[in-house]
Amino acid sequence: MSKVKRKIGTTPPGLRIVIEGVLLFFVLLVNVPFFWMISTSFKLGPEILAYPPRMFPSKLNFDGYKYIWTLVPFARYFLNTLFVSFSISVSKIILASFAAYAFAKIPFKGKNTIFFIFLGTMMIPMEVIIIPNYITLNLIGWLDTYWALIIPFVVGAFSIFLLRQFFMQIPQDLDDAAVIDGCGRTRYLLTIVYPLSKPALLTVGLYAFLASWNSFLWPLIVTNSDNMRVIQIALKALQDSWMIDWTSLTAASTIATVPIIVLFFFVQKQFLEGIAITGLKG
Amino acid sequence: MKKSTAVLLTLLIVMGAFLSGCGKKEEGVQITELTEPVTIQVWYSLGAKYSAPLEVIINHFNESQDMITVEGVYQGGYATTQEKLLTAYVAGEPPVLAQLEQSLVGSFVANDALIPLDTFIKSDKAFDIKDFNKYITQGATYNKKLYGLPINVSTPVLYLNRDLFRKAGLDPDKYPTTWEEAYDIAKKISDLGPDIYGLRIYNSGWIIDSLFHQFGGIIFDKNNTQCLVNSKEIKEAMGFWQKMVMDGVAVYQGGKDGSTMDASGAVGMVMRSTGSIAWFKDNVSFDWGVAPFTLGSTKAVSLGGGNIYMIKKTTPEEQFAAWQFLQNLTNTENQVYWSANTGYMVSRKSAKESPEIQAILKEDPRYNVTYDQLEHAFARPTVEAWPEIEDLIQEAMTRIILEGVSVDILDQTASDINELL
Amino acid sequence: MLKKKQLDNIQGWFFIAPPVVVFTIFIFIPMFVALFISLQKWNLLSPMRFVGLANYSKMFSSGHFWNSVMVSLLYVAGTVPVTVVLGLIIAILLNQGIRGVSFYRIMIYLPVITSMAAAAIVFQYLFEPNIGLFNHILSLFGLPPMQWLNDRHQALLAVIIVGIWKRVGYNAIILLAGLQAIPRYYYEAATIDGASRFQMVRKITIPLLSSVTFFVTVMQIIASFKVFTSIVIMTEGGPARGTDVLPYFLYKNAFQYHKMGYASAAAIFLFIIIFIFTVLQFKFGEKKVHYQ
Numbered sequence: 001m002s003k004v005k006r007k008i009g010t011t012p013p014g015l016r017i018v019i020e021g022v023l024l025f026f027v028l029l030v031n032v033p034f035f036w037m038i039s040t041s042f043k044l045g046p047e048i049l050a051y052p053p054r055m056f057p058s059k060l061n062f063d064g065y066k067y068i069w070t071l072v073p074f075a076r077y078f079l080n081t082l083f084v085s086f087s088i089s090v091s092k093i094i095l096a097s098f099a100a101y102a103f104a105k106i107p108f109k110g111k112n113t114i115f116f117i118f119l120g121t122m123m124i125p126m127e128v129i130i131i132p133n134y135i136t137l138n139l140i141g142w143l144d145t146y147w148a149l150i151i152p153f154v155v156g157a158f159s160i161f162l163l164r165q166f167f168m169q170i171p172q173d174l175d176d177a178a179v180i181d182g183c184g185r186t187r188y189l190l191t192i193v194y195p196l197s198k199p200a201l202l203t204v205g206l207y208a209f210l211a212s213w214n215s216f217l218w219p220l221i222v223t224n225s226d227n228m229r230v231i232q233i234a235l236k237a238l239q240d241s242w243m244i245d246w247t248s249l250t251a252a253s254t255i256a257t258v259p260i261i262v263l264f265f266f267v268q269k270q271f272l273e274g275i276a277i278t279g280l281k282g
Numbered sequence: 283m284k285k286s287t288a289v290l291l292t293l294l295i296v297m298g299a300f301l302s303g304c305g306k307k308e309e310g311v312q313i314t315e316l317t318e319p320v321t322i323q324v325w326y327s328l329g330a331k332y333s334a335p336l337e338v339i340i341n342h343f344n345e346s347q348d349m350i351t352v353e354g355v356y357q358g359g360y361a362t363t364q365e366k367l368l369t370a371y372v373a374g375e376p377p378v379l380a381q382l383e384q385s386l387v388g389s390f391v392a393n394d395a396l397i398p399l400d401t402f403i404k405s406d407k408a409f410d411i412k413d414f415n416k417y418i419t420q421g422a423t424y425n426k427k428l429y430g431l432p433i434n435v436s437t438p439v440l441y442l443n444r445d446l447f448r449k450a451g452l453d454p455d456k457y458p459t460t461w462e463e464a465y466d467i468a469k470k471i472s473d474l475g476p477d478i479y480g481l482r483i484y485n486s487g488w489i490i491d492s493l494f495h496q497f498g499g500i501i502f503d504k505n506n507t508q509c510l511v512n513s514k515e516i517k518e519a520m521g522f523w524q525k526m527v528m529d530g531v532a533v534y535q536g537g538k539d540g541s542t543m544d545a546s547g548a549v550g551m552v553m554r555s556t557g558s559i560a561w562f563k564d565n566v567s568f569d570w571g572v573a574p575f576t577l578g579s580t581k582a583v584s585l586g587g588g589n590i591y592m593i594k595k596t597t598p599e600e601q602f603a604a605w606q607f608l609q610n611l612t613n614t615e616n617q618v619y620w621s622a623n624t625g626y627m628v629s630r631k632s633a634k635e636s637p638e639i640q641a642i643l644k645e646d647p648r649y650n651v652t653y654d655q656l657e658h659a660f661a662r663p664t665v666e667a668w669p670e671i672e673d674l675i676q677e678a679m680t681r682i683i684l685e686g687v688s689v690d691i692l693d694q695t696a697s698d699i700n701e702l703l
Numbered sequence: 704m705l706k707k708k709q710l711d712n713i714q715g716w717f718f719i720a721p722p723v724v725v726f727t728i729f730i731f732i733p734m735f736v737a738l739f740i741s742l743q744k745w746n747l748l749s750p751m752r753f754v755g756l757a758n759y760s761k762m763f764s765s766g767h768f769w770n771s772v773m774v775s776l777l778y779v780a781g782t783v784p785v786t787v788v789l790g791l792i793i794a795i796l797l798n799q800g801i802r803g804v805s806f807y808r809i810m811i812y813l814p815v816i817t818s819m820a821a822a823a824i825v826f827q828y829l830f831e832p833n834i835g836l837f838n839h840i841l842s843l844f845g846l847p848p849m850q851w852l853n854d855r856h857q858a859l860l861a862v863i864i865v866g867i868w869k870r871v872g873y874n875a876i877i878l879l880a881g882l883q884a885i886p887r888y889y890y891e892a893a894t895i896d897g898a899s900r901f902q903m904v905r906k907i908t909i910p911l912l913s914s915v916t917f918f919v920t921v922m923q924i925i926a927s928f929k930v931f932t933s934i935v936i937m938t939e940g941g942p943a944r945g946t947d948v949l950p951y952f953l954y955k956n957a958f959q960y961h962k963m964g965y966a967s968a969a970a971i972f973l974f975i976i977i978f979i980f981t982v983l984q985f986k987f988g989e990k991k992v993h994y995q
Contacts, residue, residue, distance in 0.1 A: 011799045019796050020803075026793065027810040030868065034813065036836060037825040045565060049546040051477075051834045052842075071329060072356075095725075098718040108715025118722065121730050123925055123977040127954040128970030129733035131369060131747070131963065136728060138373035152729040155722040185714055214818040216932070220362065221369055224323070224355055224377075233358075235820050239936060240359030241329050244541035245565070246828055253821035264816050268809050272876055365958045372747050389961050393748030477833065535853055539831055546834060666746075670960040680943040684854065 034257070041065070041251040048246045064251030071248075072234045073226050074255070081230040084149045085212040092208040093201050095155040100163030101189050105175040115164075121157045130221055137222060148222040149230070153212060159204040162274075166200035167193065203274025206267055213260055231256050311401045311605075312598035320603045321351040323377035327363040327588060328434060329356050331560060335623040336433075343610045350603040360386060360588065367593070371395055376593040378600040379608065381433060383588050384421050385487055385662050385672065390591070391424045392666040397592040398427040402605045409609055417659045418629040421585040424664050430589030431612045432629040433620070436556035437575070437583040437659050438489055439651045444569040446471050446478065446550045457573030461496070461522060464551065464577055468531040471550035482543060482552040483523055483683075484536030485676040488584040489553055491662055493519050496578020501675070502703075506665050509699035511675060512692040520682050520689045527683050534683045555586060556652040559625040572648040574655045581658040587626065627652055667702040674698055734974075741967035748961065758968040768969065770944050771952040772976075774859065778948055779927040781863035782870070787920055789867070790874025791912070795904060797875070798882045808879070811872040819869065823936035826865050827852065830937075855945030858938050862946050865933050870926065874919045881915030882908065921984050928977045949973045 011019070040048060041064050042057040068074060102108065103115050133152060134143070142148045170193065175185070194201065216232035223229050235252050238245075264271070326336060333356050340354045357363040360383035367390075370376045382390070390396050403411050411419070414432070422430035444454035450470040458464035468480020483489075494501060499515030502508065510516065526532035535543060543549050545565045553575045562570055575583055590611070592604055610616065617633040620626065622642060628634050634653065643650050665671060678695040681687045716723075741758055745751035762768045793811065797804055814822065829836045830851040838848040852858045885908065893903050909916075931950040934940060940947035940955065947955075949969060957966035 011801070016799065016801055019799050020801050023793070023796055023801070023807050027807060030814060030872070031810060032836070033822060033825045033829060033868070034817075036829060037821070040825075040828065045545070046567060049542065049834055051546075052839050053834060053836050095721040099722045102715045102718035106711050106715040106718065108712045111715060114719065114723070118726065120978070121726055123974055123981065124730060124734060125929055125950050125953065125970050125973050127931065127950055128737045128957065128967055129730065131372060131957070132733035132736040133729055134369050135373050136733075138375055143373070143375065152725070155725050157722075157726075160722060185718075210816050214820070216820050220358070221366065224325075224357075224366075224370075225353075226355075232818060232820055235818070235824070236362070237329050237356065237358050239820070239824060240362055244538045244545070246542070249824050250828070253818075253824050256818050256821045260816055260818070261813060264813070265809070268812070269805070272808055272812065273880075275873075275876060361959065368747055368958065368961065389746065389748060393746060395748050535832075538827060539833070539853060542831055543833055548833060667960070673955075677941075677943045680855075680941070684942065 037250045037253050037257070040246055041254045043247060045247070061247075064245070064247035064249075065255070067245070067248045068234060068238065068252045068255070072229070072237065074231075074234065076226060077229050077231050077234055078255075080146075080149075080228060081213060081232075084146060084230060085209045087146075087150050088153045088212045089205040089208040091150070091154040092156060092159045093205045096159035096204055097163050097189065097194070097197075097201065099155065099160045100167055101185070101193065103160065103164045104167035104170075105172065106185070118157045118160060127217070130218070134221060143222055144224045144228050146228070149219055149228070152218075153208075156208070156211075159208060162204055162207070163197070163200055166197055166274075170196065199270040199274035201274075202267055202270045206263070206271050207275070209263070210260060311405045311602075313602050314405075316349045316599060316602060319349050319351065320599045321353060322379065322600050322603045322607065323353045323355055324379035324381070324590065324604075324607070325355050325357045325363055325367065325377045326381040326433075326590075327357060327360045327383070328381070329358075332434070332557075332624050335620050339611055339616050339619065340607075343607055346610075350606055352603075352607050371593065371595060374595050376595055378593055378596040378604040379590050380593060381588045381590050382430070384585065385664075385668050387424075387429070387589075387591065388664040388666045388668045391429060391664060395594050396429050397594055397601060398429055399431065399592065399605075399608075400427055403428070406605070406609070413614075413630045413632050414612075415629050415631060415634075415656065417656050418585065418627070421659075421661045422589040422591075423661070430591040431608055432587070432589050433611070434557060434587040434624065434626040435585065435589075435629055436587040436626055437585060437652050437655055438492055438553045439556055439655070440573040440575045440577075441544070441552050441554055441558065441562060442571040442573055443547060443550050444571050445547070446474065446568075450474055450550075454569075454571060457571070458551075458577060459574075460579075461577045465526060465531060468526065468550060469529070472531045478548055478550070479531070479533040479543075480550040481526065481532040482540060482549040483526070483532050483534055484540050485534075485679045486536060487672045487676070488586040488662060490675065490679060491584045492553075492575065492582060493523070493578075495582035495584070495660060496576070496580055497522070498578070498580050501671075502663055502665065506663065507703060509671070509696045509703065511678075511699065512690075512696040517689040517692055520679060520692065523679075524683050524686070524689070528686065534680075557587070557624060557626045559648060572651045574651055576655050576658050581655075583655050583659055584662050585659045586662075625649065627656075665703065670702060671699050737967040737970055740964055741971050743964045745963040746961040747963050751964070754964065758964045759972075762965065762968050762972065767944065767947070768952070771947050771949045771969075774945070774947055775928060775949045775973075775976075777859060778863060778866070778930060778946075779924060781859070782866040782927045783920060783923045785867050786871045786874050786923055787916060789871050790878050790919065791909075791916065793871070793875040794878035794882055795908065797879050808876060811875055813872070814869050815872045817869075819932040820936055822869065823865065823933045826861070826868075826933075827937050830861050852938055853942060855941075855943050858942060858945045862930070862933050862937060865937070866927065866930060869933075870923060874923070877919055878912065878915055881912045885911045917984070921981055924980050924984065925977055928973065928980070949976075 039056055042060045043054070044057070044061050044063070047054050047057060103111060137143050137148045142151070175188070214232065216236050219230045220233050220236060235256055238249055238252050326333065337354055340352050344351055357366050363380060364382060364386045367376060367380050367382070403409055411428070418432050418435050419428060421435070422428055422432065440457065442454065442457060447454035450473070452467060452470055458467050464481065471480035472478055491501065494516050497515045497519035499513050499519060500510055503510060523532070527534050533543070533549070544552050547568045559572070590608060592601060612630070614630050614632045614636065617628040617630050618636050618638050621628045621633070622638055628639055633639060674695050678691055681691060682689055740751070742753060742755060743751040744754045744757070797807055832838055832848060832850050832853060837851070841848060850857050851861045889907050889911070890903055893907060898906065929950055930948055931954070934946055934948055934951045938946040940951045950973065953966040953969040953973065956962045956969065
């Protein structure tokens with residue numbers, strides 16, 4: 001879990017420059033869509049249709065942004081998305097860490113079977129359980145509420161799996177020592193394990209945040225009023241429209257993407273370390 | 283063991299909810315006035331430019347009285363609204379009114395999920411259904427019952443890039459009246475350059491249905507019991523389009539890419555909805571015109587767009603309120619307002635005659651074309667399995683036109699479709 | 704005082720209770736319901752009717768269903784190996800003591816965190832055959848324009864490209880972490896033995912990385928079989944079913960054709976395929992995995 005400092009052999013400067021060149025090229029290639037998205041969102045009609053395509057807009061034109069602002073109550077959508085994603089991410093950190101801890105450290109009956117079944121949930125195609133879930137939510141009376149957007153996702157197999165991988169690396173005797181009385185483990189988890197696992201917890205949180213921020217089929221199905229809707233629905237609504245308007249489409253895409261990228265820049269260091277842990281020591 | 287019993291029990295409860303729905307309710311007029319205020323929802327499928335005038339009408343209605351509050355909710359495109367309505371209906375919580383595309387209604391009608399409006403119309407002396415254009419109401423009539431009232435009605439019209447006509451040495455006022463003429467004009471235009479096409483075609487359901495009719499073909503027999511897409515006429519129609527694409531005079535491109543082409547000015551002619559006039563006004567910088575799309579030996583265009591339908595599994599109070607709102611939405615004054623702001627057709631004769639609409643038609647005759655060709659309009663099929671059938675036909679068309687497959691694959695398509703009927 | 708064993712059982716179950724409850728209500732029961740529905744004929748609007756295995760037999764004799772199976776397999780075959788190999792190459796390059804590793808890590812990871820809906824919209828524009836950037840780039844190299852989303856085969860290629868773009872960064876980052884965990888003395892020893900750079904990659908890096916590679920492969924296979932958003936937005940399964948992957952096939956049957964029973968049967972099938980692939984991975988993959 002600690003970053004191993006490595007300088008394998010010594011890469012000759014010439015080769016290093018070649019490698020850096022290759023990587024830089026790859027990075028540019030991968031980021032073409034982002035550049036194109038942002039550039040297009042400021043272009044005017046004729047520039048969008050110009051061939052050969054223009055790299056930059058002739059001037060910054062905000063029509064697309066203004067338009068989507070009138071299409072839907074975007075501020076409300078934005079706050080909803082933020083609230084829902086944040087709630088899910090916090091609850092996933094808490095609930096998944098308890099479950100992950102149990103799977104990593106506590107030898108309880110049925111552990112392996114349950115863990116395997118949990119992993120199996122990742123293989124289920126979500127499109128098919130939409131209708132049963134919709135009916136359940138309707139029975140509870142949660143349709144068109146935050147509950148419908150949050151509760152089904154308060155915990156997930158992937159987060160449990162990720163944290164379990166991490167907790168496995170913590171020495172077992174620390175747990176044994178903690179089992180003196182009943183609430184020892186909870187306290188131990190909160191006071192010892194949490195501080196040790198910051199990158200992993202952050203990773204789970206951010207992952208949950210991303211997944212929630214980016215999901216659109218479920219929010220679309222379970223919400224009806226503008227008060228409950230989220231950003232991706234605005235994207236879908238624009239996408240649905242037969243009035244093709246690339247400026248607005250790319251503007252909406254930009255709004256849906258940029259906050260996530262900004263958030264990512266702030267936490268990327270720990271996040272990338274955390275995400276890397278999942279693949280290790282399986 | 284105990285746990286599995288609990289799971290089973292929950293399963294049964296969920297199942298029960300599935301099977302029972304929400305208890306059956308009677309249809310038609312059951313009450314004649316409201317005793318307490320009621321709030322109803324209307325789900326609609328046109329966003330942006332089109333939702334604004336609708337919301338204005340809704341607000342006016344809400345302010346005009348205090349018993350009924352209407353909430354308009356934009357749900358996304360037609361398919362999305364249909365999907366959402368389906369889910370809500372299964373759960374027993376549908377809105378009382380929803381705007382659906384005509385070809386997506388079949389399944390709802392066949393499964394008795396909609397309320398016919400006839401009893402409301404009969405009981406309501408003030409409402410004159412005869413004022414509605416009969417070609418338009420037939421688009422919402424199934425088994426002789428009227429299920430919906432029109433809101434955004436349209437027919438496909440031919441949009442012309444008049445600049446390209448001129449460049450090709452053609453008179454932009456001489457639009458094609460037959461497919462042969464369309465071919466010749468398209469050929470001249472496409473000769474202008476490798477990236478210029480005389481005509482853009484695509485496989486949207488209502489466009490190809492128009493095409494088939496124009497060649498004298500129909501998709502189903504009278505009782506919708508047999509599929510006739512492998513008829514001589516329809517094969518000829520498909521073969522004609524295939525030839526146009528193979529000869530390089532037409533381009534086969536739908537969806538976003540197609541619209542993008544239209545706006546870029548690379549297309550001489552394209553058939554699109556009446557409602558696209560507003561889109562052309564906003565997005566197109568060249569000189570464009572509108573012509574009738576009645577090109578075949580049989581003059582025919584399909585009716586498109588959406589109607590508003592009343593949904594079952596709702597209370598008599600909601601239905602009563604819904605009828606009050608429907609009446610208001612489709613009255614002459616609101617139709618004029620809607621049409622003036624969107625470019626869609628009015629469906630009432632009195633609205634068409636109104637000074638406002640007459641002024642618009644006079645000022646911009648391009649709006650007139652769709653009314654002129656209305657007498658050739660036909661309603662689209664209302665077969666329960668239509669969405670799947672449409673996909674099968676579109677698939678065959680794509681293979682014929684893009685991959686040069688023989689039109690005889692339509693035999694297979696027809697037999698596949700017959701299995702669904 | 705409870706015995707440790709009892710305490711472990713109680714606490715263990717107590718700790719996993721929330722996911723057990725949530726999964727039961729929102730995943731397991733619905734999955735059983737789907738299984739149950741797969742034995743019914745149900746159009747969602749009228750009551751359901753028990754038909755036994757009819758949906759399954761209809762499915763197995765349907766050309767469209769097998770087309771979807773084929774398209775899904777092609778999609779998986781087109782994305783997974785490329786994302787893994789490309790990810791590995793990038794990870795190895797990043798591990799050569801170059802400057803600015805963290806910059807590259809961030810930039811490579813951006814597609815992974817992006818909303819697929821947004822990305823798919825942008826790609827649609829990039830793939831546009833007449834004015835799109837990709838065809839323009841092709842023309843700069845003197846290559847003929849492609850039809851991309853308007854051609855049955857090219858459309859599948861296009862969605863595969865988007866899939867690769869979206870996920871290669873994930874693999875690269877995880878594989879890089881795996882590389883960094885390989886002890887340095889292996890390489891030092893190899894250098895003393897006079898091994899070349901390439902030999903070291905083949906004889907040390909790849910074997911020692913096998914468990915990580917195995918993990919990313921499993922994750923990619925699952926994700927690729929479940930591909931949905933890019934298909935809905937970019938192609939709607941078309942043209943002519945060229946990109947009609949299984950998740951889209953079942954979604955369409957459920958929500959547009961109103962064939963819930965049939966769609967559920969397809970869903971059960973998809974689940975079983977993913978399951979089998981994962982188990983096979985574990986069976987054959989694990990033997991080759993070299994544990995440190």
